[in-house]
Amino acid sequence: MDSNSIVLNVNGIEVIYNHVILVLKGVSLQVPEGGIVALLGGNGAGKTTTLRAISNLLRAERGEVTKGSIELRGERIENLSPAELVQRGVVQVMEGRHCFAHLSIEENLMTGSYTRRDKGEIAANLEKVYTYFPRLKTRRTSQAAYTSGGEQQMCAIGRALMTNPSIVLLDEPSMGLAPQIVDEVFHIVKDLNTKEKVTFLLAEQNTNMALKYADYGYIMESGRIVMDGNAHDLANNSDVKEFYLGVGGEGRKSFRDVKSYKRRKRWLA
């Protein structure tokens, strides 16, 4: 990766929750300007934790970066507040939606424009979100708590877009979305990326989709990066194929047929 185009540089960070639970054990990753980087890995690998460390939402979870550094365009950001990061264009879409339950969908979206001052810009952003997610427009007056899971996910993504970000940390955007909308979300990502040069770091379980749209990928296991490479290379790696894409040697396996047989991942050896 070309080092001077790096916007986000995470360097050997260690994260501890609650003073005792060590979760990240020296994670390093780089996100280039205008790139889409995927962060892959199983449950509990530490993807969310990595994103939280970057956006500094960690403190609210009683977590702490104890080693390493995080730089945004050369500036150390470990001590900036999340709000200051949003000012600098870094926004995180949190896993599990976290919509403001008592606010209507539209109010939820409008909270995203808190750091924006220009009325015209806000209106335009709102319009943009509604064109991306027409479903939200029809539900705009409902209280977020009473919308369906997928609608809330859309709302959370839309809310982040309202901040006019330059870097979006997307945590499991496809979770709970219908296939059609999943496609759409990734299209939107691509769209923003090419048209507005928004950089994305996305943690995803849907490896298939993620590698299809990303330029570069990191794979995490139990708090470490175990593999990284171009999206294309990763997609062709045989381990990745078997464990994350479901296409072993003999093509896609049916979910009905995977029985107890399991091959150990090489990097766990």
Add this chain to the structure above:
Amino acid sequence: MTSRKTGDVILDVKNISLRFGGVKALTDISFNVREHEVRAIIGPNGAGKSSMLNCINGVYVPQEGSITFRGQTFSHMNSRQVAEMGVARTFQNLALFKGMSVIDNLMSGRNLKIKSNILLQALRWGPAEREEIRHREFVEKIIDFLEIQAWRKTPVGQLPYGLQKRVDLGRALAMEPQVLLLDEPMAGMNLEEKQDMSRFILEVNEEFGTTIVLIEHDMGVVMDISDRVVVLDYGKKIGDGAPHEVRDNEDVIRAYLGTAH
């Protein structure tokens, strides 16, 4: 679809309509579930799938329609009755008991079966303790089955999402249900984990003959493991049939699948 036999209709949903103020979550939905089958419900976001499950287990009260379970017809049941009749479920937005350990979460699924009264429990004396241990043994089986031994005593709030989903399933299984309602059990999982989950579901279905109603957005999973599929869109039923029939249905493609599949 090997050794299992699907039996008679065990659950019959008739003309259910559900409204929240102006929002029509469900309009005149009817479908049935046969014993021992895996029945999937699919549909775009906000179609009313979760609401449908909520009607079945008494969380929501539909304005119209009735539900017949094992020959008994109800317009509304309370959750307790539903649970007593052997219907268990998992939740889309995890509804685990966050402050409790994994074991306690699963044990709470067995509460309906516990007979000792409060005094015996306080003394933890003879029969009460034996009963507790009996249930604990059952729960341990589920823990082994779901491969979550290592987290037995962890408070579930601290587990990663995917494991929480497993615990949620475990809690439902602990009820030894005849019908198991699963609301997006595989959301937020990677392929390997989805495979595990599918395996769990199928094994439950095959070994205990549990009837399964499944909401899922991963079409791969739905196509592979379900016997019949209902498709909802904006609260209306737009399709019902075997997976491949549904997949080729024009309406379904337009409303839900999009072109790619």
Add this chain to the structure above:
Amino acid sequence: MFYRENGQFKTSYQADQQIFPIRQDRIAMLVLLAVLFLLIPAFASDYLFRAILIPLVIMSLAALGVNILVGYCGQISLGSGAFMAVGAYGAYNFFVRVPDMPLIPAVILGGLCAMAFGILFGLPSLRVRGLYLAVATLAAQFFSDWMFLRIKWFTNDSPSGSVSVSHLQVFGFPLDTATARYLFCLALLVVVALLAKNLVRSAIGREWMAIRDMDVAAAVIGIRPMYAKLSAFAVSSFIIGMAGALWAFVHLGAWEPAAFSVEVSFKLLFMVIIGGLGSIMGSFFGAAFIVVLPIVLNQFLPWLFGLFGAQISTAGVSHAELMIFGALIVWFLIVEPHGLAKLWSTAKQKLRIWPFPH
């Protein structure tokens, strides 16, 4: 270094389900009990008993009761003072109206009165939740304040409304020394704590916690919210009622309704929050914090100032005491929001992996 659980394998679920599955914990517990029952009575002064230990033990009992309701079942209650009052006056009425009523049955009957009262004021919990429920319980509090002031029958027609008891005895032994009183309260506390611990790790305890954590899901797995909530109110107010009876009979001897005012309710709630919601142990820590700390500060501060050659007036001490107490509460919460019990278990966790940092 020697605090390890590895090497201790459980061969039965029974063994695994013990209250203290780790051997070192069991030994520590036995030592603690020995200290409490044998060592302390041998050495403690009268002041320590009457002013600190007895109130501490009784308040621990009450906090335990409150914790069942608030910590385990998640129903915020500010009516604990009322439950204590009902327990105290209930026991009192049995005590003076039934000839030769011994202490233990009176205390238990007082607990039962509190239980009935608790269930009555627990009814709104079926509909009202959270802070809103706190108001329902405050209604109980103010109602009981009024009731024991106004309805003469409860106070055996004493004109001022204050009542007193004497000639306490347990199984024929008079409870007249501080040591005897302490041991009596402590024994009751140990028994109740054991029963309570059994309850919270049994089916009913799981029902309470399920209701607390996610009531809709609890209903779906067949837990009846009504039964769970009301049983929590019943058990909790029974224990609080007994504590109230002890507070009145054993600690105060003579009391007026103000002894169970709303401040007591608040204090009890604070004990369980600062100690740790949903932890039996936490109730004791919390009680110790709220009961003992102000007294310690009160005596320690003049000494501290004296060290620097400064004089401080009693008013100054008690203002400083308030400020330090407040600051300590905040500080502990920042260190560990889930209370002292959690802090304790984190410490144990660290000890277990010592000398490695994580």
Add this chain to the structure above:
Amino acid sequence: MAFFLETLFGGLMTGMLYALVALGFVLIFKASGVFNFAQGAMVLFAALAMARFAEWIPAWLGFDSKILANLLAFVVAALAMFVVAWLIERLVLRHLVNQEGATLLMATLGIAYFLDGLGQTIFGSNVYSIDIGMPKDPVFLLDTVFDGGVMINKEDLYAAAIAAALVALLTLFFQKTGTGRALRAVADDHQAAQSVGIPLARIWVIVWCVAGVVALVAGMIWGSKLGVQFSLTTVALRALPVVILGGLTSVPGAIIGGLIIGVGEKLSEVYIGPHVGGGIEIWFAYVLALVFLLFRPQGLFGEKIIDRV
């Protein structure tokens, strides 16, 4: 009839005074989901500051205009409340982001103790008076219609007017500005609010400042009625059913709740009290609030309690 009217008016006026204290609770709850146990302590602290500075400032500066003294004292007391708010955010709230309600409640209790101690250390524990020239004597209206007229207390009338104005102002603030929305967002989910760039620190300082000023106004009016001394903190306990009845999150709810509670407790004490020995108003207020809650568990104007799986 005249007496009934007097009781009614008395209740309404008392209710407005409760509402003034209730407002402080509502503000902070709305903005952070915290039930601020320190509200009573803040009222006392603010009132003490006002009362004492009104004495000290003229002494320091050597003038004796009462109006000027009160004015300056108000400003200085408000500044003191700003400092308090800022410190609370810095030292307490900032470290408790995303914690549960019970934890935060407890923290405000710590703050309450601290303020009680601090206030008495700085300002003393005696009775002090705030004299802002409120008229103390009653006026009698409609004396042509009723024998003896209908008595109304002017002081209450003024106080009620101030309370109403404050409420109108705050309602506007919440409804019409983006800040209002941000506050509600923060109350719902601290972490998510942070994630979209809402600066918690600033929001909290603002809200605690506003709550501090509300406490000051409440303290000033109650203090002028009762004298400034420790028992002012117990006024918070009287305001509690008001907040709950009106809904923890509703500014206008505080007023309506106040009026209902005020009237309810006065009528009950005057008409039912004598038959049962009197002294019932405080529990009656709570029971009244409870009855309303049974019909609307979130209070009259509170946000609906979300209940969904």
Add this chain to the structure above:
Amino acid sequence: QDTQFIPLLSYRTGPYAPNGIPWANGKQDYIKLINERDGGVNGVKLSYEECEFGYATDRGVECYERLKGRPGVAIFDPQSTGVTFALTEKAPVDKIPLITVGYGLSISQDGSAFKWNFPFLGSYWTGADILIQHLGQELGGLDKLKGKKIALVYHDSPFGKEPIPLLQERAKLHGFDLQLLPVTAPGVEQKSTWLQVRQSRPDYVLLWGWGVMNSTALKEAQATGYARDKIYGVWWAGTEPDVRDVGAGAKGYKALALNGYGQDNKVIQEILTHVHGKGQGTGPRDEVGAVIYTRGVIIQMLTVEAIRTAQERFGKGKVMTAEQVRWGLENLNLTDERLRELGFESIIRPLQTTCQDHMGSTWARVHTWDGKQWGGMSDWYQADEEILTRLIKAGSDTYVAEKRLQRRDAADCES
């Protein structure tokens, strides 16, 4: 052990601090005076320690437990009704006398049942009795009370409820109407109480309040237009903090005066010279001689005189045990002459206690607030023996029966 220890319970913080502070200061200053001027009691220096309890009963009991074991401890003044009730059970066990000047249990005047309680100078029963006598005198005879209406606005606690039996007795006797209006503690909200007063228009209101309740009551009376000069307070409602904040609004309000006050009294002058003059005053100088400050001084004087009396019997110049002090308390005889010597002649009336009578004197006066200060002292009244004795006998009989006590016999009186 060479000093006599006097524990001082006090509340300089909390809801009742405005009254608690001068009270505590007076108590301390008198001890200082004795040590400074006389070098102690017959050479036995007095030591003391203050324990702050914020008017909370449980903290008060803690203070008691903490201080009761000190060497040379003489006596306790619980300073609150709640603590008095709690200690009444404990004192006989610990053998420490309780001195409650002007408060506490009315029936504890009966020394044959309450060996350890000393409600000197008056109880709420004597207070209520004197108020009624005063009203009778104002009207020109107790018989004029017939058909009158008197409302009792009282602090809803044992303190406020104590006078009720006596007033009921008197109401029966003279045929006046007694209306009871409880005020929930601490008494910051009294609108409905005073609306009821306005409705029933009683001829007089008796105010049995404490702390903030008093000033609130007077303000509310003003706000509802009830004439302040028809309001009569108990002696705990007749001090400076009760009315200072109301100022002119309370003009004409009257209250019982248990004691004289003001800086002219000799003892106060001596405190000013020997204590404040040497920079050792506990509180501000201008508070010396205030009503409740002086009450503190009286309490301490009674304590000191009890020690002195005990020394007469058990050995001059020795530190007395609490039991011996109790004997002193029971055998006090403060004649006019003695009071003059002590500088108390216009503060209290002569006082003599016996084994049966632990009160010693039931005299009190009524004074008036003129908008700026207390004054306009009436003559002394003495409570009606006949009524009191009857009530006390009945009350203490019940008590003795309930506690299964023996009334003290002549031998015990000698001990």
